[in-house]
Amino acid sequence: MSSPVTIKDIAKALGISASTVSRALKDHPDISTDTKDAVNELAKRLHYKPNAVALSLKNSKTNTIGVIIPELVHYFFSSVISGIEDVAYDAGYNVMICQSNEKYDREIINAQALLSNRVEGALISISKQTKDFNHLQMIEESGIPMVFFDRIPEGFDSDSVIIDDKLAAYNAVCHLIDSGCRRIAHLAAPSTLGIGKCRLDGYKEALQKHGLPYLEEYVIVADSFELAAIATRNLIQLPIPPDGIFTVNDLTAVGAMKSLQKMGIAIPEKVAIMGFSAGNFSDITTPTLSSVDQHGYEMGVKAASALLERIENKRNGAGETFYVDTNLVIRESTKKI
Amino acid sequence: MSSPVTIKDIAKALGISASTVSRALKDHPDISTDTKDAVNELAKRLHYKPNAVALSLKNSKTNTIGVIIPELVHYFFSSVISGIEDVAYDAGYNVMICQSNEKYDREIINAQALLSNRVEGALISISKQTKDFNHLQMIEESGIPMVFFDRIPEGFDSDSVIIDDKLAAYNAVCHLIDSGCRRIAHLAAPSTLGIGKCRLDGYKEALQKHGLPYLEEYVIVADSFELAAIATRNLIQLPIPPDGIFTVNDLTAVGAMKSLQKMGIAIPEKVAIMGFSAGNFSDITTPTLSSVDQHGYEMGVKAASALLERIENKRNGAGETFYVDTNLVIRESTKKI
Numbered sequence: 321m322s323s324p325v326t327i328k329d330i331a332k333a334l335g336i337s338a339s340t341v342s343r344a345l346k347d348h349p350d351i352s353t354d355t356k357d358a359v360n361e362l363a364k365r366l367h368y369k370p371n372a373v374a375l376s377l378k379n380s381k382t383n384t385i386g387v388i389i390p391e392l393v394h395y396f397f398s399s400v401i402s403g404i405e406d407v408a409y410d411a412g413y414n415v416m417i418c419q420s421n422e423k424y425d426r427e428i429i430n431a432q433a434l435l436s437n438r439v440e441g442a443l444i445s446i447s448k449q450t451k452d453f454n455h456l457q458m459i460e461e462s463g464i465p466m467v468f469f470d471r472i473p474e475g476f477d478s479d480s481v482i483i484d485d486k487l488a489a490y491n492a493v494c495h496l497i498d499s500g501c502r503r504i505a506h507l508a509a510p511s512t513l514g515i516g517k518c519r520l521d522g523y524k525e526a527l528q529k530h531g532l533p534y535l536e537e538y539v540i541v542a543d544s545f546e547l548a549a550i551a552t553r554n555l556i557q558l559p560i561p562p563d564g565i566f567t568v569n570d571l572t573a574v575g576a577m578k579s580l581q582k583m584g585i586a587i588p589e590k591v592a593i594m595g596f597s598a599g600n601f602s603d604i605t606t607p608t609l610s611s612v613d614q615h616g617y618e619m620g621v622k623a624a625s626a627l628l629e630r631i632e633n634k635r636n637g638a639g640e641t642f643y644v645d646t647n648l649v650i651r652e653s654t655k656k657i
Numbered sequence: 658m659s660s661p662v663t664i665k666d667i668a669k670a671l672g673i674s675a676s677t678v679s680r681a682l683k684d685h686p687d688i689s690t691d692t693k694d695a696v697n698e699l700a701k702r703l704h705y706k707p708n709a710v711a712l713s714l715k716n717s718k719t720n721t722i723g724v725i726i727p728e729l730v731h732y733f734f735s736s737v738i739s740g741i742e743d744v745a746y747d748a749g750y751n752v753m754i755c756q757s758n759e760k761y762d763r764e765i766i767n768a769q770a771l772l773s774n775r776v777e778g779a780l781i782s783i784s785k786q787t788k789d790f791n792h793l794q795m796i797e798e799s800g801i802p803m804v805f806f807d808r809i810p811e812g813f814d815s816d817s818v819i820i821d822d823k824l825a826a827y828n829a830v831c832h833l834i835d836s837g838c839r840r841i842a843h844l845a846a847p848s849t850l851g852i853g854k855c856r857l858d859g860y861k862e863a864l865q866k867h868g869l870p871y872l873e874e875y876v877i878v879a880d881s882f883e884l885a886a887i888a889t890r891n892l893i894q895l896p897i898p899p900d901g902i903f904t905v906n907d908l909t910a911v912g913a914m915k916s917l918q919k920m921g922i923a924i925p926e927k928v929a930i931m932g933f934s935a936g937n938f939s940d941i942t943t944p945t946l947s948s949v950d951q952h953g954y955e956m957g958v959k960a961a962s963a964l965l966e967r968i969e970n971k972r973n974g975a976g977e978t979f980y981v982d983t984n985l986v987i988r989e990s991t992k993k994i
Contacts, residue, residue: 327798337814337975339967342800350970382773392738392754393937398730405756409763414770417754419742426746433751436719437774461664463679477674574941581943600730604911606918606943630676633687638674
């Protein structure tokens with residue numbers, strides 16, 4: 321048997337594009353009557369049949385999970401997505417990702433898109449700008465199960481998957497202390513961000529536990545590469561400069577390292593550096609960077625698994641909070657214990 | 658006027674979850690008759706009305722553009738997505754991203770998902786495994802406009818957006834020569850990959866143009882961090898080692914730099930390093946990495962603009978190929994001219 325006639329064959333025979341043929345067959349208003357007649361006549365003559373798979377899809381369930389995520393460029397979030405996808409595809413679901421790009425307006429459009437695309441469930445991490453949650457209530461009211469991960473809104477009875485930021489920060493600072501640091505500074509995120517406050521609390525608790533004083537001049541809000549460089553210069557110019565720096569994320573740690581190197585200060589001998597969220601560049605820097613591994617992949621696996629249980633009615637009842645473990649990855653920027 | 662009654666209010670009043678209320682209202686088979694009766698009665702008593710926005714979305718156009726992309730973790734692809742999104746959201750479209758994760762099987766599921774989610778158009782970069790294009794023909798036959806970017810399949814009459822890989826590689830190697838290198842090695846991708854062949858051709862042409870010999874022992878297939886470390890060690894052990902290395906991507910360049918540093922070889926004084934595709938870690942390494950900027954953002958802008966022209970019938974006719982410019986970013990890993 322010869323292979324079935326396709327839109328491409330018709331297009332080739334008539335010397336027009338496949339897209340024009342497709343539209344002609346659908347009686348699209350932009351296509352001329354002459355073209356439509358020619359296409360329909362040839363389609364009939366060649367016994368053209370529309371693709372069966374495409375037709376059957378039109379009325380089926382979407383089997384799609386929607387994801388709303390702040391920023392794809394972060395290694396952490398792309399790891400979460402890998403975990404989500406491995407669980408979802410194994411279970412026969414497709415994954416569609418919407419990026420809010422940390423913008424509240426886009427997150428609203430993303431939420432509407434998940435609805436209009438009839439996803440079976442949604443995995444959501446909110447943007448830094450999001451303070452109002454009507455768009456998420458809209459999803460909830462549509463009966464679409466939601467699971468939140470990493471950045472969680474308040475007031476929803478949904479499952480959440482997070483790490484214990486305070487404990488992870490506590491462990492990171494304890495490592496600096498155990499390896500000999502006694503004057504530890506912290507480059508922090510604004511405390512309005514939940515994770516910023518939790519990580520600062522963990523830092524404070526580790527100092528207190530080891531009988532080290534908490535010094536205000538050692539804590540500077542600086543959560544970017546550029547701000548870290550300035551903050552580190554200021555720290556080094558203090559009458560008693562720190563011998564260790566714990567940073568709220570890895571990019572900040574790299575900024576601090578570059579700044580120390582410019583000043584000729586040896587890492588980790590004079591100042592040790594501890595980052596957070598072992599990103600894809602923590603083993604590329606010189607020296608390589610000690611950091612907290614947030615296990616993004618495991619977070620994605622747990623979030624997708626929890627969502628599938630809701631979609632498939634395997635678990636009902638009140639929303640639960642699941643914690644994903646973290647661990648320290650010790651590389652060259654901190655001293656060996 | 659008091660605020661309208663929501664599913665949450667009903668859930669709270671009855672002590673059950675919002676999701677259960679939503680399903681009860683939709684007569685879902687998993688919900689008991691008792692619960693359904695209680696929910697419906699209370700909904701009626703409280704004059705509950707379903708969310709109007711959610712309802713209106715059910716029958717509307719999706720206004721969604723679908724993207725199929727090999728790997729989100731690459732800075733290049735996440736830059737492309739930013740460009741796509743900025744154009745699409747400005748024009749009132751939402752963007753949904755599917756990641757093939759370089760797997761042919763997932764790419765097929767992604768294509769089916771775009772169809773069943775009724776996207777208005779598709780932006781596609783194919784996976785390394787994809788050699789068969791039935792899934793893309795299915796999209797074409799559905800009359801959904803497609804634009805391909807960066808990794809292009811053969812045999813489609815669609816728009817394409819690419820860079821001139823050969824020219825970019827030629828320029829990169831010319832920079833090494835202009836800055837004094839005379840024995841330039843190349844860490845290459847397998848030549849079965851289109852970009853691998855183009856970049857190798859550009860390397861050869863630059864040597865020829867400057868009267869430098871092409872030496873087979875200077876070209877090694879090594880396109881990852883790990884392979885680069887091994888290949889670089891072998892290059893340095895040659896009787897006449899290279900004084901410059903051009904790598905097919907940035908991660909390979911970092912592998913080469915780490916390997917040279919371990920051997921105590923000064924960069925760029927003894928061996929200069931030139932990468933490709935200025936990633937997000939090319940200014941994080943020590944020394945910072947000279948590289949080719951592929952302008953991923955501009956590629957995304959161009960691809961989305963071309964697609965919108967097709968969706969909105971502003972441009973018809975045969976598929977066109979658009980080239981996005983590249984330029985060299987000179988940092989510390991190559992010598993000043």
